[in-house]
Amino acid sequence: MSMRIVIIGSGAAGMSAASSARKASKDAEITVITEDEDIAYSPCAIPWGIEGKTGWGDIVMHDPAFYKQTRDIEVLTKTKVEAVDGEKKEVTAGGKTYPYDSLVVATGGTVFVPPIEGKDLENVFVVRTVRDGKNIQKALETAKNVVIGGAGVIGLELAVALKEMGKDVTVIEMMDQVIPRIADKDMADMIQKDLEGMGVKFVMKAPIQAVKGEGKVSAVTAAGVDYPCEVMIFATGVRANLEIPKALGLDIGQLNAVIAAPTMNAYRRGRLVPDVYVAGDLVQCESAVMPGATMSQLGSTAVRQGLVAGNNAAGGCKKIFGPVASPWVSMVGNYQIAGTGLSLGLASWYGIDVVCGKATGLTRARYYPGGKELVVKVLADRATHRIIGAQIVAGEEATGRIDWLTAAIIDKRTAESFLADSENAYCPPTSMVRDVVLSAVEDLCCKLAQ
């Protein structure tokens, strides 16, 4: 009998796991079970879907028929998992039982909505699924004023999208900066200022206290002030979906997510569970920067974890998911902002004393027309001089540079060794002769020597 692999969840992690399992095993029976109606789409694309910059049909890469025909993978949509039994090794969903030899749990996360009055009123949304996006789009047809709860990356991308649709947008944020946690205030402030220039309003250091309205939302209260709106969207961060992991008795870690082995196996009471794998937003993994746990709720991470989980679940030549620096990038307004490794905020969680270097330049030679601002900040651990994080704000070309700096973190480079050994490609239309990344690390080395 051929091996039976059941995958719960159809996002980047689940579908990557399914494809990877097929690659590793020609004859395994692979079944994907999902509550969602759409599969294999990019939640990161939803702000642009709402704006209409990309069609909903384009965001969804493939449908179940594609997986059936090209990869012999069965995908059951709109199917709720009713029970999982780790002893009998079976999943019950839509009234049917699916026995498995390997199970991959990739049920992702859910937008955290604070438990406040009025959060269930009509026209109050979260942004996670294509369905959410379509519902928001519909509600916006008759709305002028929109409040977004949370100034993280998704909140800001939404704010720009709605502003470009002509809405009056107010972003309410609990912390004193946008993109808290993963960006430093000096870098984040550049973005906030740019978005303010576009007309986005910000209410900072203001926890949301209530959503008001009769049936429908009419205002959001934060720090004692009412902000009138016809639509309210929570973009307040994602919490791991732990229902199924808990039903399986899997170990949950310090960060309230499922602890994963390098093979992406889960644990039960401290022992590796050989037939259960996890991947995606519900995983707690290891940091590449400092010894300790971290979350990496990124589409790119979900794909990488899915590839490892699916391959190993199918008995492929064993693969390993290493520790992560979690590089990220976003385009909001006139800037790209990108980061990797630890921000000042994250570093303080590890108790690290940080030294920062920073440089400002252009994305092209000074004399070449069209060059855009490029600000690079690099963080090092004062004790070891290791590069532990970096952030970039730029008019263009941030992505490759942050991937380069990510490699420095993964390779455990000190600032000094990075500066001595690193080379950058140069031509006037694409960079300065000495790239701003190197100038920032040079500044960092000076600060470390003080």
Next chain:
Amino acid sequence: MSMRIVIIGSGAAGMSAASSARKASKDAEITVITEDEDIAYSPCAIPWGIEGKTGWGDIVMHDPAFYKQTRDIEVLTKTKVEAVDGEKKEVTAGGKTYPYDSLVVATGGTVFVPPIEGKDLENVFVVRTVRDGKNIQKALETAKNVVIGGAGVIGLELAVALKEMGKDVTVIEMMDQVIPRIADKDMADMIQKDLEGMGVKFVMKAPIQAVKGEGKVSAVTAAGVDYPCEVMIFATGVRANLEIPKALGLDIGQLNAVIAAPTMNAYRRGRLVPDVYVAGDLVQCESAVMPGATMSQLGSTAVRQGLVAGNNAAGGCKKIFGPVASPWVSMVGNYQIAGTGLSLGLASWYGIDVVCGKATGLTRARYYPGGKELVVKVLADRATHRIIGAQIVAGEEATGRIDWLTAAIIDKRTAESFLADSENAYCPPTSMVRDVVLSAVEDLCCKLAQ
């Protein structure tokens, strides 16, 4: 008495050395001697200067007055070095003698012009200095047909610039591909095809035999055929200027350039010369890819070598110039082309058996509008699986990615370890969820496993 530092040459290497020497020593006497009339300019910018995209005044970053006022550096332009005496430690230039404690030789290179009939006719140029650029610009005023000798990066950049000026451009190349030596044929052919689409004509596998004309050039003969033209430009590669190194008795290496120690000191009869440094296009340095000598005639390398040479010449806390992968990038036509480490051609010089991986994708998510083609090729040594080179052809965003791959070469990554450990930042407007760089290395790992 304060230390006396003499620097010969005022390009990227010489002026970086001067500034770095000043940083390392507050009271050194620093004198730069150059035959050129302009200093501290980017020769890489000359194609765009000719086209008029950038002004000649913009290309020249600083003038001698700037260096005098802000850094107390004496710069003598249009001053020919008549003699150097390594025993007495003095340089004679413009009839005056300059004694030195440390000497930095940064006299760069000269465009190689084959010793053929007619090469000295009027309107036959090389492209190296701002003066060359201005002369070419003037000659082009009355010219319609231009022949460019050599399809290297500078030749192609010139071809595009002249085409955009409305000229009829023919590029004559000895080899069977553009950008020979540092790019592979499959990648180079994309560029050639694109430029042909713009109307640039190519004559391949055709060594230039003669330049014809009465006083002025009227045609160029290659492989037996005459190509009529009113202007001819040689872009046939740069040879190290060895006159001064030879006068000093410095050791010249296998690649016909000056052998440099990691400190950028020169050698004489196999012994390090403690008071003579070299930097820039005349240097033979060590490869980061394979044990052995290499040339790195790049602006970015010149700056890095200049910084080390100047610092050490001034007695600063000793710095080291490491082995190089020599990343490069160029923007020609609709594409950027970039490379690092060894091409197939260079690898064959080291006798290496190469395995290649390749992937094609986009610079943005598939559904996000405006994404451009992105082709990544990665080369590994079959024996060790080490990544030894990479090339990118892309509509945008090649630079950061090639710097990232350069780090992999410098860190001596195998294809497998790069694939397992590397992460990429992702958002729909700036990348695919799995960057094409990783897909190319994945393909490489499959090929290596076969």
